[in-house]
Amino acid sequence: MSLESDRAELAQILRTKSVKTGKFTLASGKESDLYVDCRVxxxxARGAVLVGRVLHDLLRKEETARGLSIGSLGGLTMGADPITLAVAISSSLAGEEKPVQAFVVRKEPKGHGRGKRIEGNFTPDQPVVVVDDVITTGDSTLKAIQAIEEEGGKVAFALILVDRQEGGRQNIESKGYPVVAAYTRADLV
Structure with missing residues (x-):
C-alpha cells in the first residue's frame, strides 16, 4: 500500500472511531464541541499498523530535513504509549539498520525499585522525539519534554497524531520545540 492510501485509511478510522462532536469538558478544563479519543x-489492530506507518514516515522525513539521527521516541503515558510502540515496530519492519527505539514517560517517578520516571529504551546522548496522541493546550507534551530533559535527553521535535488547532502547537513551539502533526482538526472534521 502507498503512504497516501495509508493516510486516507487512518484518517477514516480516526473519524469513525475517535472523533466525537457534542459538548465536552477537556482535561484542560476547557469546554469544547470536539472530543478526540485517539486510544480507540x-x-x-489496523489503526495501530497505520499509525506506525504514517508517523514513522513523518519522523524519518523530519529527521532528514533537520540532519538528525533519532535514537528513540516516547511520551507521557498513556496516550503516547501505543503510538510510540507502533512507530518503533514500523521502523523495525521497514528493515532499518538502526530502528528507532521506544520509551515511556511516567506521570510521576516510580515509587519503588529504581524510582525511574522514564522506562524503556531511552538514551540521553541521542536526540529523541516526544510523542503525543492529541494536543489541545500542549501541556502534556511539555510535561513529557520536561521529564525527558531532567533525565538528560535532548528533544529534537514533537510528533503528534492529531493537533486540535486550539493553541497547543503554538504553546509548544514558543518553548523552542518544533511540532510535526499527522492530522489537524481541519483534516478530520
Whole structure:
C-alpha cells in the first residue's frame, strides 16, 4: 500500500472511531464541541499498523530535513504509549539498520525499585522525539519534554497524531520545540 492510501485509511478510522462532536469538558478544563479519543484508534489492530506507518514516515522525513539521527521516541503515558510502540515496530519492519527505539514517560517517578520516571529504551546522548496522541493546550507534551530533559535527553521535535488547532502547537513551539502533526482538526472534521 502507498503512504497516501495509508493516510486516507487512518484518517477514516480516526473519524469513525475517535472523533466525537457534542459538548465536552477537556482535561484542560476547557469546554469544547470536539472530543478526540485517539486510544480507540491507536489500540485498534489496523489503526495501530497505520499509525506506525504514517508517523514513522513523518519522523524519518523530519529527521532528514533537520540532519538528525533519532535514537528513540516516547511520551507521557498513556496516550503516547501505543503510538510510540507502533512507530518503533514500523521502523523495525521497514528493515532499518538502526530502528528507532521506544520509551515511556511516567506521570510521576516510580515509587519503588529504581524510582525511574522514564522506562524503556531511552538514551540521553541521542536526540529523541516526544510523542503525543492529541494536543489541545500542549501541556502534556511539555510535561513529557520536561521529564525527558531532567533525565538528560535532548528533544529534537514533537510528533503528534492529531493537533486540535486550539493553541497547543503554538504553546509548544514558543518553548523552542518544533511540532510535526499527522492530522489537524481541519483534516478530520
Amino acid at each position: 484508534t491507536t489500540l485498534d
